Amino acid sequence: MSFPVLSVALSNAVVFGSYSNALDYLDPSHRSSSDRSERSPLTAVFTAGCFSAPIDLVKVRLQSQTTGNKYRGPTHCVAVILREDGVKGLFRGMGALALRDVPCYGLYFLPYEFTCRMLTEKGKRPGNDAVLVAGGVAGVVTWACATPMDVVKARLQMSGGGGRVYSGLLHCITVSVREEGVRVFFKGLLLNSVRAFPVNAVTFLSFEMLMRAMTDSSQD
Template identity: 70%
Template structure:
């Protein structure tokens, strides 16, 4: 049933978030602020000033809303793939795989849907995570209220273009290596095993972030530009200023952290998603 993918995506997203949020917080701070010399310096400063709680800033809001985000991604991907390939998930798992073109296109579609629905959620998460010594927002709802008051409704969509430039192509790349690697590690006629799903999901996450990182840096800076951070006029202006002041290496800030975080997060996400989908389909029979 089409809605089952949305349910499985919601649960798997929450599990993946719980695994990766501390590293995501460090990544956001490295990308958006120049006060840190590197990963370990950021970790040490965060812990010394804020304790363990500092690594989980902004987590409550994504936990409540990640169900929406991942539900949109996995639900729209699976249903788009059904439509493009004119086949059901159960057919593809029995040895009739979708074409790589269909997989990539369905992934891009899921990225677009994710941006349209979840851009404000991502903005609030980034602003809450970036708070260090100065606490500007008391929580997610206060953050939304302040943004609406000071920046208007458009403020909730700061960085949305950069988010779209990151997520639309990169979700195509996200699902493509997953499908290819999972199939390569699975014997013909058999269901993918736990190892195949974990490896395929983890590698897919790392590959995706290798391509997504430059625009992720731009997105984070644009999202913080209305919160007392540096003001940028748009994506291209942010890129030009960042390169002029910090060199091309600026686009790879947080890449190591993203890669370290991406493998376990996406391995857990895909394994929980696939396990739930099998459970749902078994109950349907």
């Protein structure tokens, strides 16, 4: 747990920072607008969201370790991967990760903005209740779309780390379907959805409150 706990702040900073800067570039008018319900076209929101995908190979290896003491921590895990697989081992599953994160982070912000607009009167900032609901909806929608490729990504990242070895993305998908059926791609969907609603509701509320605080202070 130490690695994801310590890295989540940096990860979220990259995700929301990349999203905000990409939206600035795609829709310069939103930078000076205080109206969160109307500020950008939803196409720009989706495109900006696609610029904000993080990586988590080390986290997956540590969380999937069930027996033995192969990895003593994040640093040791990186050292073992480099020793056994070389630098390319650190990028195992990157194809699946890109296919999961790039479109899904676009979807992450799209339902959030759409729901905020539906729950907010025109010309007003969304209230805390609207932000919480919209953030929760965004989390559930994103994980519903991301779970199939998340299963593939995790299997590829565990390949060579104690799990079954796959030659690539298509091989992993083919073998998984042949042995376990299509339902294998929806393992963990219910748990991910139950977790995603409160986590993302709080994440977006924190983001909005911080942005409001910094915007208001800069205008004083």
